[in-house]
Amino acid sequence: MRRPPRLVARTLTVTFVTVAIILSVVFIVLMVDARDRVRAAEVEKLSVAEKVFTALDARRQQEQLATIATVAENPTLKAALDTYFTESAFTGLPAEQEQSLRDTVTVEAEKLAALTGADVLAILDANGRIFVSAGPLQDRWPRNARIEIPAGTATFQDITAMPQGAFRVAGSVLSLLDRDIGALVLGTSLDANYARELSNLASADVVITVSGAVAASTAPAAVAADLVRAGNNAGDTATLNGEEYAVRRLVGSGPARIYTLASIDAAARTATRDALMALATVAFGAFVLAALGSLWLAQTLAEPIDRLSGEIAMMTASRDLRRPLHLTGSSRELDSLAEAFNELVQGLTTAEADTRAAYLGAIRALAATLDARDPYTAGHSERVSALSVLIGRHMELTAAELDVLRLGALLHDIGKIGLSDAILRKPGPLTVEEYDQLKRHPGQGARILRQVPFLAPHIPIVELHHERPDGRGYPFGLRGDEIPVAARIVHVADAFDAITSARAYRPARGTAEAIAELQRCAGTEFDPVPVEALVAVLPLSTTTLEPALQELLGRQLV
Amino acid sequence: MQQPVVGNHRGRLTLLLAALVVAPGVYPAAQEPPAVVRGRVEIGIPVNVRRPTSAYPTRTVPAPKLAPESERRHVVVYLRDARPQPVMPMRVAVHQLNESFTPRVVAVTVGSEVEFPNDDPIYHNVFSLSRAKNFNLGRYPRGDTRRVRFDRPGVIKVFCEIHSHMSATVMVFDHPWFAVPAEDGTFELPAVPAGDRQITAWHERLGDTTLRLRVESGRSAAADFVLPVPEQ
Numbered sequence: 001m002r003r004p005p006r007l008v009a010r011t012l013t014v015t016f017v018t019v020a021i022i023l024s025v026v027f028i029v030l031m032v033d034a035r036d037r038v039r040a041a042e043v044e045k046l047s048v049a050e051k052v053f054t055a056l057d058a059r060r061q062q063e064q065l066a067t068i069a070t071v072a073e074n075p076t077l078k079a080a081l082d083t084y085f086t087e088s089a090f091t092g093l094p095a096e097q098e099q100s101l102r103d104t105v106t107v108e109a110e111k112l113a114a115l116t117g118a119d120v121l122a123i124l125d126a127n128g129r130i131f132v133s134a135g136p137l138q139d140r141w142p143r144n145a146r147i148e149i150p151a152g153t154a155t156f157q158d159i160t161a162m163p164q165g166a167f168r169v170a171g172s173v174l175s176l177l178d179r180d181i182g183a184l185v186l187g188t189s190l191d192a193n194y195a196r197e198l199s200n201l202a203s204a205d206v207v208i209t210v211s212g213a214v215a216a217s218t219a220p221a222a223v224a225a226d227l228v229r230a231g232n233n234a235g236d237t238a239t240l241n242g243e244e245y246a247v248r249r250l251v252g253s254g255p256a257r258i259y260t261l262a263s264i265d266a267a268a269r270t271a272t273r274d275a276l277m278a279l280a281t282v283a284f285g286a287f288v289l290a291a292l293g294s295l296w297l298a299q300t301l302a303e304p305i306d307r308l309s310g311e312i313a314m315m316t317a318s319r320d321l322r323r324p325l326h327l328t329g330s331s332r333e334l335d336s337l338a339e340a341f342n343e344l345v346q347g348l349t350t351a352e353a354d355t356r357a358a359y360l361g362a363i364r365a366l367a368a369t370l371d372a373r374d375p376y377t378a379g380h381s382e383r384v385s386a387l388s389v390l391i392g393r394h395m396e397l398t399a400a401e402l403d404v405l406r407l408g409a410l411l412h413d414i415g416k417i418g419l420s421d422a423i424l425r426k427p428g429p430l431t432v433e434e435y436d437q438l439k440r441h442p443g444q445g446a447r448i449l450r451q452v453p454f455l456a457p458h459i460p461i462v463e464l465h466h467e468r469p470d471g472r473g474y475p476f477g478l479r480g481d482e483i484p485v486a487a488r489i490v491h492v493a494d495a496f497d498a499i500t501s502a503r504a505y506r507p508a509r510g511t512a513e514a515i516a517e518l519q520r521c522a523g524t525e526f527d528p529v530p531v532e533a534l535v536a537v538l539p540l541s542t543t544t545l546e547p548a549l550q551e552l553l554g555r556q557l558v
Numbered sequence: 559m560q561q562p563v564v565g566n567h568r569g570r571l572t573l574l575l576a577a578l579v580v581a582p583g584v585y586p587a588a589q590e591p592p593a594v595v596r597g598r599v600e601i602g603i604p605v606n607v608r609r610p611t612s613a614y615p616t617r618t619v620p621a622p623k624l625a626p627e628s629e630r631r632h633v634v635v636y637l638r639d640a641r642p643q644p645v646m647p648m649r650v651a652v653h654q655l656n657e658s659f660t661p662r663v664v665a666v667t668v669g670s671e672v673e674f675p676n677d678d679p680i681y682h683n684v685f686s687l688s689r690a691k692n693f694n695l696g697r698y699p700r701g702d703t704r705r706v707r708f709d710r711p712g713v714i715k716v717f718c719e720i721h722s723h724m725s726a727t728v729m730v731f732d733h734p735w736f737a738v739p740a741e742d743g744t745f746e747l748p749a750v751p752a753g754d755r756q757i758t759a760w761h762e763r764l765g766d767t768t769l770r771l772r773v774e775s776g777r778s779a780a781a782d783f784v785l786p787v788p789e790q
Contacts, residue, residue, distance in 0.1 A: 073722045073723075074722060075717055075718065075719045075720070075721070075722040076719070077722075078717065078722045078723075078725075079685070079686075079687050079715065079717040079719075079725075080687055082715055082717070082725060083686070083687045083688050083715040086713060086715050086727070086762065087688060087689065087712075087713055087715070089765050089766070090712075090713040090760070090766075091712060091713065093689070094689070097689045100687075101687060104687065175723060176723050176724070176725040177657075177658050177662075177723045177724060177725065179762070179763050
């Protein structure tokens, strides 16, 4: 059968399961809630980013236009440009002159490009063709390429797609008092760098499309491609490449579109991870607390129980049921259990004492009945018992051993019950057959006592009280130390009483004679130690042995 | 022989033409006496006028009002295939007034001096990057004047280093057959040698427009321009 679990296992299980259920509910609520909040947050973030971008961009463009308008008022630039085109139209320019004027314009353009920090800066002629370009990306604006100049405004800005890429352009017409001689245009390339800058500004991915094709993107290519496909249908959120994105259009003029987008799934993953980390920390703390609490609870419950069961185990081991259990004072239930146990033990003790008294009474009656069959042996068992106890006490046996000795001695001849009166009371020597029957009485007594578990300790005395140290005794012929001390004592006391008692075929002999006989046979028939003990205790009652014995027996066999 | 009348410089040109008459062998192929070419210049399309772009828009100088008629004063009509002739120098003044050069277009003979008096209450500068005459007169205040002598024929663009929107054009000829039309667009080229001639009207924005016409001795020829000539 399976052993029941320990108390601590039960408390741990209960608290852990409770904590786990609470944490699970919190986890589910968090997961469901986190995504909604993340979606709202991402949409809001992009909305803010759009506002910031719009405001910053409007300001930046305003400032840029002001800068361009200022730098366009460059007399050298205008003079060289106007001289170049006027003279080349009038008479044509010699190479040297053309180069000189062009260099003048180029130098001015490069100065302005450095000053404005533009990706590319171009000086256009009156027809909108690039005359000179300068700046880091000047190669993308080759000479004679056209850039549309809107009519009627002094400054302009636009997004234009060139073969070499899309540009945000801002420009100012170069004019003399009453006529335009060209234009000065600054270009910002809508390339990966621009997307990256914008992306940093918006803290989100940026996709730039020109004429429906991705020009630059900080988002994965598949996402950008999906965005182009979704086009203007994309609302605040769109599913791109299988993930949900918050989308916002920053710029929608001309051929170019600039979108900013943020993955809701990725943000949700991050938020979920953060929440899980927090939850894991809480869970760890909760489990530690639960474990400590459970251990403490189990400890306070189990410790008094362990104490009680320890006491009971000690009681059982020492067979001492007289002392009651201590009340633990830990709980009312446990105290009433201890009290109930104490009452039970008390009842058991009383019952056992009664039983024991009843048994003793019965045994004494049995022994007395046996003795009564032969007038010569009347009181023999009682006397052997008393004498054995005297000897045993002198030999410093323990109280328990003396108890065993007393009863064992009382019953030592119980096996003679099965003998016929003819043998038992035969006045004269026994025949071999009769003697054989007589020698069976220790075994017979042991068989009788085996019927009563209560009498088991006394069996060796009954069975072995005719064994002799020299091995010539019966029924087994044991030698020396093989014979229990109690049996040896009873053997001596039995012999002493037999010698000092009258028999049908001889008179009683004196104590001194009996002792001499015993001492003579000590070491062969008798163990010398009980014999000496007997010699030591007898002087106390040499003259009044019989009354003294009676008194002794009367006191001890209550 | 008719008296040529060219622009405001009638007196000087009289001397010049007198010299021409003295030396008739300049046109050996043209034995016949010269004739007057008269004509009229019309600006056929409106010229877009943009307000000056400036980082500092409002100034004390009012925005110029350019009537279409005055645009005709920005045209120079000249004989295209003329051979170089000895010519008399002229004196012309280009004023700097209201942040602009006035007149904006002048035509002079080789060797002429052009004066640039500053009539504005502010400093001005006059410079040119042109091949025919490359100069910089520096900055000077109101009332001051500087002059430049033009010794080579050609077109010279003149600018102000301080005010980038100011410009003027000086056309220098090595022959006497040129004119700037009057306000009504009429002009007159005197003593044009007879024969097949090309007359060109040049406008600073609209470029060249050239007419071919036969000049017959003793008779005046007409050359009317509508600028620009529609492309055919």
